[in-house]
Amino acid sequence: MKIYVYGTGCGAGALIDAAMPAERVAAFVDGQAQLNTFLGRPVISPEELAGRKIDLLIVTAHQAERIARELGRLGVDPDRVFYLKNHLAPVDRNRCYALACEALGEDYVNHICCSERLIRVPLRTERETITGPEAESDYVRLKTLEAICERLAAVPGHAAELGVYRGGFARWINLLLPERRLYLFDTFSGFDEAESAGCGAGLVGAHRMTGTERVLSVLPYPERAVIRQGLFPATASGLEGERFALVSLDVDLEESTLAGLRWFLPRMEAGGFLLLHDYNNPMLPGVRRALERYEKELGRLRAVPLCDVNGTLVISV
Numbered sequence: 001m002k003i004y005v006y007g008t009g010c011g012a013g014a015l016i017d018a019a020m021p022a023e024r025v026a027a028f029v030d031g032q033a034q035l036n037t038f039l040g041r042p043v044i045s046p047e048e049l050a051g052r053k054i055d056l057l058i059v060t061a062h063q064a065e066r067i068a069r070e071l072g073r074l075g076v077d078p079d080r081v082f083y084l085k086n087h088l089a090p091v092d093r094n095r096c097y098a099l100a101c102e103a104l105g106e107d108y109v110n111h112i113c114c115s116e117r118l119i120r121v122p123l124r125t126e127r128e129t130i131t132g133p134e135a136e137s138d139y140v141r142l143k144t145l146e147a148i149c150e151r152l153a154a155v156p157g158h159a160a161e162l163g164v165y166r167g168g169f170a171r172w173i174n175l176l177l178p179e180r181r182l183y184l185f186d187t188f189s190g191f192d193e194a195e196s197a198g199c200g201a202g203l204v205g206a207h208r209m210t211g212t213e214r215v216l217s218v219l220p221y222p223e224r225a226v227i228r229q230g231l232f233p234a235t236a237s238g239l240e241g242e243r244f245a246l247v248s249l250d251v252d253l254e255e256s257t258l259a260g261l262r263w264f265l266p267r268m269e270a271g272g273f274l275l276l277h278d279y280n281n282p283m284l285p286g287v288r289r290a291l292e293r294y295e296k297e298l299g300r301l302r303a304v305p306l307c308d309v310n311g312t313l314v315i316s317v
Protein backbone atom coordinates (compact mmCIF):
# COMPACT_ATOMS: atom_id res chain seq x y z
CA MET A 1 0.00 0.00 0.00
CA LYS A 2 1.40 3.46 -0.94
CA ILE A 3 0.81 5.46 2.24
CA TYR A 4 1.51 9.19 2.59
CA VAL A 5 1.32 11.08 5.87
CA TYR A 6 0.35 14.76 5.85
CA GLY A 7 2.25 16.61 8.60
CA THR A 8 5.67 16.40 10.25
CA GLY A 9 4.61 17.52 13.71
CA CYS A 10 3.60 15.85 16.94
CA GLY A 11 0.49 14.30 15.36
CA ALA A 12 2.68 12.53 12.80
CA GLY A 13 5.22 11.58 15.47
CA ALA A 14 2.50 10.07 17.66
CA LEU A 15 1.08 8.15 14.70
CA ILE A 16 4.49 6.61 13.99
CA ASP A 17 5.13 5.78 17.64
CA ALA A 18 1.71 4.22 18.16
CA ALA A 19 0.44 2.70 14.96
CA MET A 20 2.75 2.54 11.96
CA PRO A 21 6.53 2.28 11.47
CA ALA A 22 8.02 5.15 9.48
CA GLU A 23 9.37 2.68 6.88
CA ARG A 24 5.81 2.14 5.66
CA VAL A 25 5.43 5.83 4.77
CA ALA A 26 6.19 6.65 1.11
CA ALA A 27 6.68 10.32 2.08
CA PHE A 28 5.59 12.88 4.63
CA VAL A 29 3.84 15.97 3.26
CA ASP A 30 4.59 19.43 4.66
CA GLY A 31 4.79 22.70 2.77
CA GLN A 32 6.67 24.43 5.59
CA ALA A 33 9.13 21.74 6.70
CA GLN A 34 12.59 22.87 7.78
CA LEU A 35 14.21 19.58 6.75
CA ASN A 36 13.99 17.37 3.64
CA THR A 37 13.54 14.20 5.63
CA PHE A 38 11.52 13.22 8.68
CA LEU A 39 12.18 10.00 10.59
CA GLY A 40 14.32 8.80 7.70
CA ARG A 41 11.60 9.33 5.06
CA PRO A 42 11.40 12.08 2.40
CA VAL A 43 9.33 15.22 3.02
CA ILE A 44 7.48 16.57 -0.02
CA SER A 45 5.31 19.64 -0.53
CA PRO A 46 1.53 19.23 -1.00
CA GLU A 47 1.93 20.23 -4.68
CA GLU A 48 4.11 17.15 -5.25
CA LEU A 49 1.14 14.93 -4.40
CA ALA A 50 -0.58 15.87 -7.65
CA GLY A 51 -0.61 12.99 -10.11
CA ARG A 52 0.87 10.43 -7.66
CA LYS A 53 -0.65 7.04 -6.99
CA ILE A 54 -1.95 7.34 -3.44
CA ASP A 55 -3.55 4.37 -1.72
CA LEU A 56 -3.99 6.21 1.56
CA LEU A 57 -3.15 9.73 2.70
CA ILE A 58 -3.31 10.11 6.49
CA VAL A 59 -3.74 13.72 7.57
CA THR A 60 -2.28 14.26 11.04
CA ALA A 61 -2.47 18.06 11.12
CA HIS A 62 -5.25 20.00 12.84
CA GLN A 63 -6.44 22.24 10.02
CA ALA A 64 -8.53 19.54 8.37
CA GLU A 65 -10.89 22.05 6.76
CA ARG A 66 -8.10 23.95 4.99
CA ILE A 67 -6.23 20.78 4.03
CA ALA A 68 -9.37 19.22 2.54
CA ARG A 69 -9.74 22.27 0.28
CA GLU A 70 -6.06 22.13 -0.68
CA LEU A 71 -6.20 18.41 -1.51
CA GLY A 72 -9.33 19.02 -3.58
CA ARG A 73 -7.44 21.59 -5.66
CA LEU A 74 -4.59 19.13 -6.16
CA GLY A 75 -6.99 16.46 -7.41
CA VAL A 76 -6.35 13.99 -4.57
CA ASP A 77 -9.15 11.41 -4.38
CA PRO A 78 -11.14 12.21 -1.17
CA ASP A 79 -11.94 8.51 -0.77
CA ARG A 80 -8.24 7.91 -0.12
CA VAL A 81 -7.81 10.55 2.58
CA PHE A 82 -8.15 9.76 6.27
CA TYR A 83 -8.23 12.69 8.71
CA LEU A 84 -7.03 11.80 12.19
CA LYS A 85 -8.18 15.22 13.45
CA ASN A 86 -11.59 15.05 11.92
CA HIS A 87 -13.46 17.02 14.51
CA LEU A 88 -13.62 20.37 12.70
CA ALA A 89 -16.26 19.01 10.36
CA PRO A 90 -19.90 19.20 11.37
CA VAL A 91 -20.29 15.85 9.61
CA ASP A 92 -17.72 13.09 9.38
CA ARG A 93 -15.55 13.72 6.33
CA ASN A 94 -13.77 10.35 6.43
CA ARG A 95 -14.92 7.85 3.85
CA CYS A 96 -12.20 5.21 4.06
CA TYR A 97 -12.42 3.60 7.48
CA ALA A 98 -11.75 0.13 6.05
CA LEU A 99 -8.51 1.29 4.42
CA ALA A 100 -7.44 3.13 7.59
CA CYS A 101 -8.14 0.03 9.71
CA GLU A 102 -6.11 -2.06 7.28
CA ALA A 103 -3.15 0.31 7.60
CA LEU A 104 -3.37 1.30 11.27
CA GLY A 105 -5.38 -1.42 13.00
CA GLU A 106 -8.99 -1.24 14.11
CA ASP A 107 -8.20 -0.43 17.77
CA TYR A 108 -6.15 2.62 16.86
CA VAL A 109 -8.75 3.94 14.43
CA ASN A 110 -11.54 3.46 17.01
CA HIS A 111 -9.50 5.19 19.68
CA ILE A 112 -8.82 8.15 17.37
CA CYS A 113 -12.47 8.47 16.38
CA CYS A 114 -13.73 8.42 19.96
CA SER A 115 -11.15 10.84 21.32
CA GLU A 116 -12.04 13.36 18.62
CA ARG A 117 -15.77 13.27 19.28
CA LEU A 118 -16.34 15.76 22.05
CA ILE A 119 -19.26 18.06 22.64
CA ARG A 120 -18.32 21.73 22.88
CA VAL A 121 -20.31 24.70 24.03
CA PRO A 122 -19.11 28.30 23.87
CA LEU A 123 -17.95 30.19 26.94
CA ARG A 124 -20.43 32.81 28.08
CA THR A 125 -18.11 35.73 28.53
CA GLU A 126 -18.23 39.18 27.04
CA ARG A 127 -14.75 38.99 25.60
CA GLU A 128 -14.63 35.73 23.72
CA THR A 129 -11.67 35.88 21.35
CA ILE A 130 -11.00 32.29 20.36
CA THR A 131 -14.06 31.16 18.45
CA GLY A 132 -15.16 28.76 15.76
CA PRO A 133 -12.87 26.11 14.29
CA GLU A 134 -9.83 27.91 15.73
CA ALA A 135 -10.91 26.92 19.22
CA GLU A 136 -11.33 23.28 18.31
CA SER A 137 -7.78 21.95 18.35
CA ASP A 138 -7.94 21.48 22.13
CA TYR A 139 -11.12 23.21 23.15
CA VAL A 140 -10.90 22.89 26.93
CA ARG A 141 -7.26 23.96 27.03
CA LEU A 142 -7.79 27.03 24.85
CA LYS A 143 -11.02 28.19 26.40
CA THR A 144 -9.55 27.80 29.90
CA LEU A 145 -6.61 29.95 28.82
CA GLU A 146 -9.05 32.54 27.53
CA ALA A 147 -11.04 32.58 30.78
CA ILE A 148 -7.84 32.74 32.85
CA CYS A 149 -6.49 35.67 30.83
CA GLU A 150 -9.63 37.63 31.67
CA ARG A 151 -8.86 37.16 35.37
CA LEU A 152 -5.33 38.50 34.92
CA ALA A 153 -6.40 42.08 34.21
CA ALA A 154 -5.34 43.31 37.67
CA VAL A 155 -2.23 41.11 37.93
CA PRO A 156 1.09 42.65 36.86
CA GLY A 157 3.92 40.67 35.28
CA HIS A 158 5.01 39.14 32.01
CA ALA A 159 3.77 36.07 30.19
CA ALA A 160 6.09 33.18 29.35
CA GLU A 161 6.12 29.79 27.78
CA LEU A 162 8.78 27.18 28.44
CA GLY A 163 8.41 24.58 25.69
CA VAL A 164 7.16 26.46 22.63
CA TYR A 165 7.78 24.07 19.73
CA ARG A 166 5.96 25.66 16.76
CA GLY A 167 4.20 28.33 18.78
CA GLY A 168 0.80 26.62 18.66
CA PHE A 169 -0.10 27.66 22.22
CA ALA A 170 2.18 30.71 22.45
CA ARG A 171 0.15 32.20 19.64
CA TRP A 172 -2.97 32.26 21.82
CA ILE A 173 -1.15 33.69 24.83
CA ASN A 174 0.19 36.44 22.57
CA LEU A 175 -3.28 37.13 21.16
CA LEU A 176 -5.02 37.16 24.53
CA LEU A 177 -2.37 39.22 26.36
CA PRO A 178 -1.17 41.58 23.64
CA GLU A 179 0.07 44.21 26.06
CA ARG A 180 2.40 41.82 27.92
CA ARG A 181 5.94 40.87 27.09
CA LEU A 182 5.99 37.18 26.16
CA TYR A 183 9.18 35.26 26.94
CA LEU A 184 9.56 32.16 24.78
CA PHE A 185 12.02 29.55 26.03
CA ASP A 186 12.92 26.60 23.84
CA THR A 187 15.87 25.06 22.03
CA PHE A 188 13.69 25.38 18.87
CA SER A 189 15.55 22.28 17.68
CA GLY A 190 14.14 19.56 19.92
CA PHE A 191 14.78 17.96 23.29
CA ASP A 192 18.07 17.59 25.10
CA GLU A 193 19.51 14.34 23.72
CA ALA A 194 20.39 12.83 27.10
CA GLU A 195 17.07 13.72 28.70
CA SER A 196 15.01 12.32 25.82
CA ALA A 197 16.97 9.05 25.52
CA GLY A 198 14.39 6.25 25.62
CA CYS A 199 11.52 8.41 24.28
CA GLY A 200 9.74 7.45 21.06
CA ALA A 201 11.58 8.32 17.83
CA GLY A 202 8.41 10.01 16.57
CA LEU A 203 8.16 12.30 19.60
CA VAL A 204 11.84 13.22 19.46
CA GLY A 205 11.97 13.61 15.65
CA ALA A 206 8.82 15.72 15.46
CA HIS A 207 10.15 18.25 17.97
CA ARG A 208 13.20 18.92 15.80
CA MET A 209 10.94 20.19 13.04
CA THR A 210 10.67 23.81 14.08
CA GLY A 211 12.61 27.08 14.25
CA THR A 212 12.35 30.62 15.65
CA GLU A 213 11.23 32.16 12.34
CA ARG A 214 8.37 29.76 12.09
CA VAL A 215 7.28 30.57 15.64
CA LEU A 216 7.47 34.34 15.14
CA SER A 217 5.46 34.02 11.93
CA VAL A 218 2.45 32.57 13.79
CA LEU A 219 2.37 35.22 16.53
CA PRO A 220 -0.17 38.04 16.05
CA TYR A 221 2.11 40.45 18.00
CA PRO A 222 5.66 39.15 17.42
CA GLU A 223 7.11 42.47 18.61
CA ARG A 224 6.00 41.53 22.16
CA ALA A 225 7.96 38.25 22.07
CA VAL A 226 11.42 37.74 23.53
CA ILE A 227 13.02 34.56 22.25
CA ARG A 228 15.36 32.74 24.63
CA GLN A 229 16.83 29.95 22.53
CA GLY A 230 18.74 27.06 24.07
CA LEU A 231 18.44 24.67 26.97
CA PHE A 232 16.51 25.94 29.96
CA PRO A 233 17.34 26.90 32.74
CA ALA A 234 20.61 28.33 31.36
CA THR A 235 18.56 30.52 29.00
CA ALA A 236 16.87 32.26 31.94
CA SER A 237 20.16 33.75 33.05
CA GLY A 238 19.82 37.52 33.55
CA LEU A 239 16.04 37.34 34.04
CA GLU A 240 16.16 36.48 37.75
CA GLY A 241 14.54 39.80 38.69
CA GLU A 242 11.53 39.46 36.33
CA ARG A 243 7.99 38.70 37.54
CA PHE A 244 5.31 36.69 35.75
CA ALA A 245 1.51 36.66 35.64
CA LEU A 246 1.07 33.69 33.32
CA VAL A 247 3.40 30.81 32.52
CA SER A 248 2.79 27.85 30.26
CA LEU A 249 5.15 25.00 31.17
CA ASP A 250 5.16 22.36 28.47
CA VAL A 251 8.46 20.51 28.12
CA ASP A 252 7.20 16.90 28.30
CA LEU A 253 10.12 15.54 30.31
CA GLU A 254 10.83 15.24 34.04
CA GLU A 255 14.04 17.17 34.72
CA SER A 256 13.13 20.10 32.47
CA THR A 257 9.65 20.28 34.03
CA LEU A 258 11.13 20.33 37.52
CA ALA A 259 13.61 23.02 36.47
CA GLY A 260 10.68 25.08 35.12
CA LEU A 261 8.63 24.73 38.32
CA ARG A 262 11.61 25.67 40.47
CA TRP A 263 12.51 28.69 38.37
CA PHE A 264 9.09 30.18 37.61
CA LEU A 265 6.93 29.57 40.68
CA PRO A 266 8.93 31.82 43.03
CA ARG A 267 8.81 34.56 40.37
CA MET A 268 5.04 34.58 39.92
CA GLU A 269 2.77 37.39 41.03
CA ALA A 270 -0.10 36.68 43.43
CA GLY A 271 -3.18 35.99 41.32
CA GLY A 272 -1.09 34.53 38.49
CA PHE A 273 -1.36 31.09 36.94
CA LEU A 274 1.10 28.44 35.80
CA LEU A 275 -0.34 25.95 33.33
CA LEU A 276 1.47 22.61 33.58
CA HIS A 277 0.71 20.72 30.39
CA ASP A 278 0.63 16.90 30.32
CA TYR A 279 0.21 16.49 34.08
CA ASN A 280 -2.42 13.81 33.39
CA ASN A 281 -0.87 12.41 30.24
CA PRO A 282 0.12 8.76 30.74
CA MET A 283 2.38 8.99 27.67
CA LEU A 284 4.58 11.53 29.49
CA PRO A 285 4.76 10.29 33.10
CA GLY A 286 7.82 12.43 33.89
CA VAL A 287 5.67 15.57 34.09
CA ARG A 288 3.63 14.26 37.03
CA ARG A 289 6.77 12.88 38.68
CA ALA A 290 8.36 16.33 38.47
CA LEU A 291 5.31 17.94 40.09
CA GLU A 292 5.34 15.33 42.86
CA ARG A 293 9.04 15.94 43.49
CA TYR A 294 8.43 19.69 43.61
CA GLU A 295 5.56 19.34 46.08
CA LYS A 296 7.60 17.03 48.30
CA GLU A 297 10.40 19.56 48.32
CA LEU A 298 8.39 22.80 48.69
CA GLY A 299 4.87 21.92 49.80
CA ARG A 300 1.53 21.28 48.17
CA LEU A 301 0.40 23.66 45.43
CA ARG A 302 -3.10 25.06 44.89
CA ALA A 303 -4.08 23.49 41.60
CA VAL A 304 -6.98 22.31 39.45
CA PRO A 305 -6.54 19.50 36.91
CA LEU A 306 -8.29 20.10 33.57
CA CYS A 307 -10.05 17.55 31.39
CA ASP A 308 -8.32 18.87 28.26
CA VAL A 309 -6.67 16.57 25.74
CA ASN A 310 -3.39 16.08 27.61
CA GLY A 311 -4.45 16.77 31.18
CA THR A 312 -3.17 20.25 32.04
CA LEU A 313 -2.80 21.18 35.72
CA VAL A 314 -3.70 24.81 36.42
CA ILE A 315 -1.56 26.02 39.33
CA SER A 316 -2.95 29.11 41.03
CA VAL A 317 -0.44 31.34 42.78
Ligand SMILES: C[S@@+](CC[C@H](N)C(=O)[O-])C[C@H]1O[C@@H](n2cnc3c(N)ncnc32)[C@H](O)[C@@H]1O
Nearest residue numbers: 163164165168169186187190231232250251256
Ligand atom coordinates in the same frame (compact mmCIF):
# COMPACT_ATOMS: atom_id res chain seq x y z
C1 LIG B 1 5.38 19.62 23.58
S1 LIG B 1 6.49 20.78 22.94
C2 LIG B 1 5.73 22.31 23.33
C3 LIG B 1 4.41 22.50 22.64
C4 LIG B 1 3.81 23.88 22.76
N1 LIG B 1 3.76 24.34 24.12
C5 LIG B 1 2.41 23.90 22.20
O1 LIG B 1 1.44 23.71 22.95
O2 LIG B 1 2.26 24.08 20.98
C6 LIG B 1 7.85 20.65 24.03
C7 LIG B 1 8.99 21.59 23.73
O3 LIG B 1 9.81 21.67 24.88
C8 LIG B 1 11.13 21.94 24.46
N2 LIG B 1 12.05 21.62 25.57
C9 LIG B 1 12.06 20.52 26.33
N3 LIG B 1 13.00 20.61 27.29
C10 LIG B 1 13.59 21.83 27.14
C11 LIG B 1 14.62 22.53 27.84
N4 LIG B 1 15.24 22.03 28.91
N5 LIG B 1 14.98 23.74 27.38
C12 LIG B 1 14.36 24.31 26.30
N6 LIG B 1 13.37 23.69 25.62
C13 LIG B 1 12.98 22.47 26.03
C14 LIG B 1 11.31 21.08 23.22
O4 LIG B 1 12.32 21.58 22.39
C15 LIG B 1 9.91 21.17 22.59
O5 LIG B 1 9.86 22.13 21.57
